[in-house]
Amino acid sequence: MRTKMMAATLAAGLALSLTACGGDDDDDKFKIGIKVDQPGLGLKESDGSFSGFDVDMARYIAEGLGHDLDDVEFVEAVSANRETFLENGTVDMILATYSITDERKEKVDFAGPYYVAGQDLLVRADDDSITGPESLDGKTLCSVTGSTSAQRVKDEYSDKVQLQEFDSYSKCVDALLGGQIDALTTDDIILAGFAQQHPGELKVVGSPFSEENYGVGLPKDSEDRDKINDLIEEAFEDGAWEKAFNDNLGDSGYPLPETPPTVDRY
Amino acid sequence: MDVIIEAFPDILQAFWLNIRLALYSGVLALVLGTLLAAFRVSPVPLLRLIGTVWVNTIRNTPLTLVITFMLFGLSYQLGVTFSDTISENVFWLAVVGLGVYTAAFVCEVLRAGINTVDVGQSEAARSLGFTFTQNLRLVILPQAFRAVIAPLGSTFIALIKNTTIAVVIGVTTAEGINESSGLMRTLIEFNGDQTILIFAVFALGFVIITLPIGLLTSWAAKRLGGVR
Amino acid sequence: MKSASGSVLYDVPGPRARARNMVLNVIGAVLIAAAGWYVYDKFAQDPKGPQTSQWDPEKWKPFLEGDTWDNFLLPGIEGTLKAAALAAVLAMAFGTLCAVGRMSTIRPVAWIAAAVIEFFRAVPLLIMMIFLWLAPTKLFGADANVFLAVVLALMFYNGAVIAEVIRAGVQALPRGQREAGAAIGLTNAQVMRLILLPQALRAMLPAIVAQLVVLLKDSALGYIIGYAELLRQGNNIATNNGNLVPALLVIAAIFIVMNLALTGLANWIERRTRRRGRTAATVGHADVVPPAAGTGAAL
Secondary structure (H helix, E strand, C coil): CHHHHHHHHHHHHHHHHHHHHCCCCCCCCEEEEECCEECCCEEECCCCCEECHHHHHHHHHHHHCCCCHHHEEEEECCHHHHHHHHHCCCCCEECCCCECCHHHHCCCEEEEEEEEECEEEEEECCCCCCCCHHHHCCCEEEEECCCCHHHHHHHHCCCCCEEEEECCHHHHHHHHHHCCCCEEEEEHHHHHHHHHHCCCCEEECCCCCCCEEEEEEECCCCCCHHHHHHHHHHHHHHCHHHHHHHHHHCCCCCCCCCCCCCCCCC | CHHHHHHHHHHHHHHHHHHHHHHHHHHHHHHHHHHHHHHHCCCCHHHHHHHHHHHHHHHCCCHHHHHHHHHHHHHCCCCCCCCCCHHHHHHHHHHHHHHHHHHHHHHHHHHHHHHHCCHHHHHHHHHCCCCHHHHHHHHHHHHHHHHCHHHHHHHHHHHHHHHHHHHHHCCECCCCCECHHHHHHHHHHHCHHHHHHHHHHHHHHHHHHHHHHHHHHHHHHHHHHCCC | CCCCCCHHHCCCCCHHHHHHHHHHHHHHHHHHHHHHHHHHHHHHCCCCCCCCCCCCHHHHHHHHCHHHHHHHHHHHHHHHHHHHHHHHHHHHHHHHHHHHHHCCCCHHHHHHHHHHHHHHHHCCHHHHHHHHHHHHHHHHCCCCCHHHHHHHHHHHHHHHHHHHHHHHHHHCCCHHHHHHHHHCCCCHHHHHHHHHHHHHHHHHHHHHHHHHHHHHHHHHHHHHHCCCCHHHHHHHHHHHHCCHHHHHHHHHHHHHHHHHHHHHHHHHHHHHHHHHCCCHHHHHHHHHCCCHHHHHCCC
């Protein structure tokens, strides 16, 4: 009886894990890594669809590469997994607030940048006392665990700011709306997504104090890189870039930069 | 090795933060847990109900959620604030969360201990005219505690390890140093080539803290628990 | 005392005690109602900010919609169960192996097994998980696999605890069992495999299942390293709808239901094994599950 029960448990467990590991693994799809928890950039909606600036840009590029939108599959790419996802072929390209850095260039290729973001602050709409990182003394600043952005503010701009770390931006936003913290810091376009989600309640301060070049992450030595660079420039010219921004972030009160970035064909 | 030497003061502070969390919440859990155990065996039906609901709710909720609720429910909604300094405030909220959670386990351990006390003890006490509280306080609990020294030790060890979960509400020292799991993560992120060494140091730290407690409680259990 | 819980601790209530208990019940009920109302009220109005009430129907509506379940909650539950089920099977195997190793008559094997068990019991699960998550990338530039990190960390820790539970079970068996096995010419390994382990596993099944409840609950830590389990999906719901507190409450309720179901299963198994327990050796010892193995470790 014991053996039977053990065997049954084992079988059930294995079956569960097997069905889970198998499944949707067909290679015909064009797989794009995106964020799923950043409103305005890459968000999984309640109905299971994806929306955001990164997502719209990804669709534009996929179409330009000759893929049918029905063959495009979006995959969640959390920050820590982005390089490995490209290296082991889990995804074919990544648009997920992915900053171009020299360190990353050693492992993956980048097209773009398609957007230049900068570290900024998100505050309550009626809060005029915070105008930049220098005005944070005595205030409380939120950021997510594992990012150094808040520590940088404390070290370089305001040593009297109090820091609160959470494991997700949504917790920071909740506490910001509730008045328990005064500001949230990360890239301005990410902040704009939250401002868009809570119109009239939150605003981006708008004095970025760093520069992050968002690029399209590709596997090393990808053949598509030049083509994608062309497509990004095309999107700047034919208005697709502006539309992608306005559709997703137009109500955030955060303005689209006047000139698009210059594509870096390194 | 340089990483460890350089970060050593931080590492000590991180561990000290975990130990402080464990000490304060351990005391809270012991007091609350004893009270809950008394509730669960009390003659008043409502108290028994409270005890049962508490234990079954808290024990089945992930600790991450319990601690998160302390900040977003207890502090943000109910306005319970221990300090205006954030690091102080989240520290004490984490203490409450860990204490409330561990109390449910202390309660169950104690209840098992109460069951090991010979029925004759209680009968003798009652025949002497002891009330329920007197019986519990003077006769039953002192014996029950001796019987459960070892499992209480295991519960405390588990509590020490659980303090690492306080990272979810961002518990840090006044200087902004994370507790040990957060600090280990940061150190590995920035010194990837030393991953094994960094992990070994933190793992060893917990072995050093928990091993003596295990040995001490099983020694104490043998010395004190055998009296029957 | 075991039968009617606690009834030996106090006299059967007489008229006065009953009246007093009644009064205490009523006072208590009033206090609880007051506290409940206070909490309700405080959740309804935000102390400082412009936020709406946590009871705003808009914040709860998503949980009544099929889409939310199809796209977030059900995949989350699946993620949690998948990791927990695989980890449970592996932890049983790892735990049995370690237990047998620790009881081996070959000294070095016993020492190594003991060291392995003590190490994995001492290291916090979260520390182990973060290490297993970051190590492959940092050391070999390999794929960071959150699923495997969660499963393996759960396996190591719970396996070590289960090993000690099994060992306690074997040690609780009467010496005659081992001696009888040796007397009919079985080797040590055969005695362990054919006589001791089967009985110990059965006797300790309730404690083992209790540990599996812990494992299920601990799988929520996978959230911290980004594994798409229930808690993380709850967080994604909150990102979508700006309803963090309701989302956390719903997730907690789902966890409680899942764990109560598993505990119910454990109790059912316990009753069944007791009724069925034919082995003389097990019957006498089935309820001597030391609290050290059962409750203490179950955190």
